[in-house]
Each structure stands twice: as structure tokens, then as C-alpha cells.
Amino acid sequence: MASLGTRDALTLVERDTAESRRGFSGAHAGDNPVVVEQRDQSRGRASRIVIIDRRQLVGRCLAASLSEADRQTSFEVFADIESWKRQTPFVAASVVVLCRPDGNLTETEWTEITRELAFLQGEAGAPPVAVISDGENLDQIVRIIKLGVKGYIPTTTSVDIALQALQLVQAGGVYIPAECLLPLLANIKVDEPVEAGDDDIFSPRQLCVARALRKGTPNKIIAYELNMCESTVKVHVRNIMKKLKAKNRTEVAYLTNKYFLREDSSLASVKAPAA
Template identity: 85%
Template sequence: MASLGTRDERVIVERDTLQSRNGFPGVQGGDGPAVIEQRDPILIRTNRIVIIDRRQLVGRCLAASLREADKDTVFEVFPDIESWKRQTPFAAANVVVLCRPDGNLSETEWAEITRELALLQGEVDAPPVAVISDGENLDQIVRTIKLGVKGYIPTTTSVDIALQALQLVQAGGVYIPAECLFPLLASIKVEEPVEAGEDEIFSPRQLCVARALRKGTPNKIIAYELNMCESTVKVHVRNIMKKLKAKNRTEVAYLTNKYFLREDSSLASVKAPAA
């Protein structure tokens, strides 16, 4: 009789035999939970995701698809929370996935989800929970997240993205599909700010001072050219800075550029209005 080789090789042979015997890669047969791949716990540290789906065939197909993309994780399928808690130590799961086939959940379904979450969240070291559903309604997603669910994965999601979403949930994050948020973003109207003209934001005297500031004219010269006291110029400068939320005269010169772009260059020299 040929030797089976090393201990690692024997585990691989036993695993492959199990897979071929059941005709479904990596899924345990019998009446127990669907287990994706049997591994020697001494060889590796097990990462386990528990799938709760009363549709056993669908649940097993989901587990098999996830297993094909992530061979380092054990996926188990149970029809309900109670079955899982009877057969598996509660703390063994890294993430629990609740499968809800209905696109629009009825109040009965919501009550069932609330009950299941209460069973999960009432335990010490309870694992994070994700929901897989046919529905992509934003209100339903928000309501699910408010219940304490950390991830909402539509069944239209690819296997790779679903796995990444579960990894995010396991790491402590929250997953909501971006495409489900697009209708909300589209409904938000962003109004473009209407810029006031120079005659609306500044008084005639302030306009004259602002023009002078753009040229870097000192307060004393501005006062002389505009025939006003230097202290009055300072008051105008202070009010202009306040309206523009500018920190200094340089910012005033920069921020007022847009108010004078339409002026002819011949008007660059400041002229005082009639007293």
C-alpha cells in the first residue's frame, strides 16, 4: 500500500476525497451544516463566516462561490440562528451573513431580522452582521444599517466585491454599495452661488478705496486722492476686509480683482466722487 506521505499531504488527500465524494467542491454532505472545506485546525488559523439562509441549496451555492474566491476562509451554512448556536461555538464566527431573498422586505421580515439581530447582539463578543438581499432600495438599506447591521450586499454584487465587503465588515467598517446612493446624490440640487456686483457689495466710497488698494496705494495717498481723512480710509479698509473676509490688504487686492475685470484700463486711476 502506497504511503500517503507527510501529515500535510494526508490532510490534502482527505480534503480532496471529501470534495469528490459529495460532488460539490468543498461542501460537506449530510444533514449537518454546509461546511466549505475541512481543514486541520493545527495547520492554520481558521477564519470562519457563517451564512444564515433558510434556502439550504441557495445558501450552499453562495458558500461554494465565496469559497472558490477565498480558499483561506471556512464558510458554514445554517437555516437559522438557533441551528448555528446549537452546533457551533458562538464566538467561532468572524462575520454572520443574514440572507434575505425578498427585494422589498415586509414588516414580518423586518420583525424576523430584528429578532435575529437581538439573538446575535445579545452575546458577548458578538460578530458583526452583514445582510445579503435582492433589494437595492435606499430606504431599506438605511433602515437595515440603523438596526446595527454593518454591511448591506445586494445579490447583484460580484463575488469579489462581496468578499471585500465582508472583509471590511470583519475589520470593523460599514459597507453600503455606492450605486445604491446614486439616486440620492442625483436628487440633491446644488445651487451655484450668485456673485454680487461691485455696486451691490460696496458703497461708492468703498469702491474707490478698493480700486486704490488693488494698486497698492498707501492709506495716506488714498486719503489725499479721495479728499478724506486718513482715519476714514482706515474705516473703509476695515469694512472692505470684513465684507470679503480678507486677512490683509494683499488678500483684498486679490479678492476684488473679479469686481473690476470689466473696467476699461483707462479707469485704473482712482477719481473721487463729488462731495
């Protein structure tokens, strides 16, 4: 759906579909499907997106907006799936877009959309389906995706993002707007790492050793300043690294930084125990 360097002709073709009514009960006799078509003359046949919207004015406005932004793709508007299926000659779609104006679908509407999807998906080589709706309810979105829909596009979406979403669906991907997933992400609990500031994470001696490590003090000097054997300092360093899951002394200094900043006043009163 890339933009063209040369301007293509915009063709509005209205075709009378006065054939007898059959198939879905929602089909409308005498509907006039509209083709808003932009062809790339240098590449041959354009991609074809079929928009199913019983509100013809709204459907035409949607097709015109998408066509203005994407001059390589034709956008055909039909009142229902049956009107599209009985066009002569029939031309397959790259993507079928079902427009559901109601934000919260009733059970009757769920039955209708389930039947429409079953009809579309029951044929070999069936095109992927996207839904455009006023609703942004996460439960409804998940339910629709489970029916096999590959894209859910709220009407609050910009034209550019809608085009990219349809492009993703056409390529075999699935599109759900990130803002609709925020309520779900808010309920996901993530285990917080153990902070070095927990009261019982270090012993008084280990606190003193950790403070010295933050200053880059060698083990030998730490042993002298804290009046302990160098081997004891090494044991404390190993235990500190284990508790912090640190790989080296540099990581120890980094991981204990916040702790010492918060607890500086209390740590100032901690003195090295007598040997």
C-alpha cells in the same frame, strides 16, 4: 482578509443535518450546509464567515466567489441560523451574513429578520451581522442598521468591495454604500457664503478701494488716485476685510476677483465721488 502568496486547498464539505427541527420556524430539516474553506497553513485557523441563505445554490455561488477572492477565510453556507447553531462541533463565526433576496422587505420579513437578529445578538460574544439584499432603499437600510446590523451590502456590489465591507464589519466598523446615501445628501441644505457680488455689500467708495487692492496698490497711492485722505482709505480697507471676513489684503484680492470679473462692465462706469 489579505491574499496568500501560496495556493491553499479548496475544501468543499457537505454535512448532513438531519437532526430534528427546532428553534426558528424557518429552519429546514435535512439541509446540507456547505463549507467553502480556505486555510492559511502558516497562520493556523482561518477567519470564518457564516452565510445564511435559504437559496442554497445562490448561497454556494456567493461563498465560492468570495472564497476565490480571499484564500484565508472559510465561508460556511447554511439555510437558516438554527442549522448553523446545531452543527457539531459548533464553531463561532467572525461575521454572520443574512441574505435577504427581496429588495423591499414585507412586514412578515421584517418580523423574521428582527427575530433572527435578536437571537444572534442575545448571546455573549455574538458576532457582528451584515445583510446582503437586492434593495437599495435608504429608508430600509436605515431601519436595518437601527436593528444592530453592522453592514448593508447591495447585490450590485462587486466581490472585492463586498470582501472589504465584511472586513470592516469584522473589525468593528459599519458599512453603508455611499451611492445609497446620495438621496439623503441631496436633501441637506448648506448655507452658501456671502459672495462679494451682492449688490449692497459695498458702497461706491469701497468698490473703488477694493479694485485698487486687487491691483496691489498701496494705501497712499489709493488715497491720491481717489482724492481722499490715507486714513479714510484705511477705514475702507478695514470695512472691506470685515465684510469679506478676510485676514489680509491678499485675501481681499482673491475674494473680490469673481465679483469684478462678473461686474466689470458696470464697474467701469463707477467713478470716485468728489471729496
